[in-house]
Amino acid sequence: MNNPCTHQKEVFLKKTATILILSCIYMFLPGNPVYSADSSAVQASPSDDESYMDEAEPPVTVADPLSGLNRAVFEFNDKLYFWALKPIAQGYKAVVPTPVRQGIQNFFHNLKAPVRIVNCFLQGKMESMANEMARFVYNTTFGILGFWDPAKDYPHLNPPEEDFGQTLGLFGIGNGIYLVLPFLGPSTLRDTVGLGGDYFLSPTAYIDPAAVGWSMKGEESVNDLSFRIGQYEELKDAAIEPYESFKDGYLQYRKQKIEQ
């Protein structure tokens, strides 16, 4: 007579027990709020275990045997920027309307397509090379000699930009030594060689008379700078030791460009 009732009771007890056990297991799974609150009380920040010291990715370093000269050139570039280049670029910006400056920047960027195409090829990045070529054709025709950049809206037509310094880096050639170039700023021996190689791939190098080519380069630099006024100051302001900061910034930047 009592049996059905006790049976029912047993079933319910079993179910309850199962729910309880499962819940207990669940509560101690990682990620549960109760559990993680406990652990975070002990581990207040991810580096309490001293992981902050582990430099899994060691800093990019380069020999700087010419640091005396480099620092002098760094100072020279700094003065050059504040006393000459910045006022020139500011005046230029005030006179030349933004769409025109934009067009000029597009034009020079398009003109340097051979640099990017050849270096894509040398690095074996055939898809990027094809895209750079397509971009060049598209912008030169529909963008009217590259003054417009209709390719901008197609991500695949904008592959990471390659240069000869990156190509040499990919070939396994190290930075060599750190150099600060007059006018051009931070560089390394390898990247300076790269700049030399790229120079011969830019059409402006072959313009006759050479003076026209150089004035075009000058125009390109001033025009570019007119979009970047204030950036140098910002980086310099953020630095405690500007020389070291620009050196490391340059090395990190180039490293990821090569890896791209």
Next chain:
Amino acid sequence: MSKPARNFFYFAYRSVLMPTSRTRCYALGMIMLLILTGHAGISQAASPLEALKIPIETVLSLLKDPKYKNPDYRQQQRDKILAITRQLFDFTEMSKRALARNWKSFSSQEQLQFADVFADHLSNSYMDKIQGEYKDETIVFLDQETVSDGKALVKTKIQRQTKDIPVDYSMYSIDNQWRVYDVNIEGVSLIKNYRTQFDQILVKESPAQLIERLKKKVELKIGN
């Protein structure tokens, strides 16, 4: 009181006061169910991208607010922004990482002082950065990647007229709160950059001198 609600209270009352095992079982089951669903709700609450986007957009709107063009309100604006950045960025963690092995050569008081002044300095630079670049540009929040357990990388870009600048935030989560411990701009890690600078400085100078340098820099900035 609606009928389902009345039923619920009746059920709750019965299950507690009437000790029949059957109702107790149901009550226990329901409590467990609440815990389970509650957990699911919490863990989905904040994604790292959201945790970054909301404060940054608040800071941007503070920077754009015409009310603060008046110099009298400048300090107020600054304080509000600092309150947000101190919440979003873990400056103590950033200090540790920037000093790396040098952190231990700082006394605990120096560690506190350093973290404090470094926080001010980074906030200043960060405000300059987004203030300077925000004139005709927008910040786009692209993507979030889980790096490892409790760590994530949030990818953003500053869209400018001529060029996009990728800015990635390294974040970690404690107590379901995501905080930033490094910022990577165009492939350059901020913390690594400061690490090389501090390494160089601490070869020649004491921790106190470094703190003094940072203090001067911050005071110069506020004076402007």
